[in-house]
Amino acid sequence: MPWDPVRDLLTMQERYESLFGRTSPGWVPAADLCEVADRFILTIELPGLGRSDMDIAFATDTLTVSGQRPDPAPCERYQQFERAQGRFSRAFRFAVPVDADRIAADLADGILTVTVPKAGGGTVVRIDVE
Numbered sequence: 001m002p003w004d005p006v007r008d009l010l011t012m013q014e015r016y017e018s019l020f021g022r023t024s025p026g027w028v029p030a031a032d033l034c035e036v037a038d039r040f041i042l043t044i045e046l047p048g049l050g051r052s053d054m055d056i057a058f059a060t061d062t063l064t065v066s067g068q069r070p071d072p073a074p075c076e077r078y079q080q081f082e083r084a085q086g087r088f089s090r091a092f093r094f095a096v097p098v099d100a101d102r103i104a105a106d107l108a109d110g111i112l113t114v115t116v117p118k119a120g121g122g123t124v125v126r127i128d129v130e
Helices: 005-019
Strands: 031-035 039-045 054-059 062-069 086-093 104-108 111-117
Touching (some): 031 086
Antiparallel strands (some): 031 039, 054 062
16 A cells, blocks of 8 residues: 555544544534624534534534535645535534524525524613612
């Protein structure tokens, strides 16, 4: 078998990560989580993935986005290999109650946007001091 530096580097990375307790193999897509008055807005970069390649679940106070990027077409030898393949999983925990029934997700141009409304609609109640 010819020497494949990419394979060797990926193997070394997996071994290094296992030393520190990383439990989920795969890759980690970039994400931004923004909070506004009445909701959270989560955006995750998932280029090349379709709706059927991912799963979104909410339990208790944690939103989990997971899935798998399909393996690329066969290649004899890579000149450069940077895009991660295989399974991924990201979990986001919310410190305030959210309305799980109104969570919505949209995928456009490789960006997954998940809107997580806060419970109570984010209404502000003014309290007068007597």
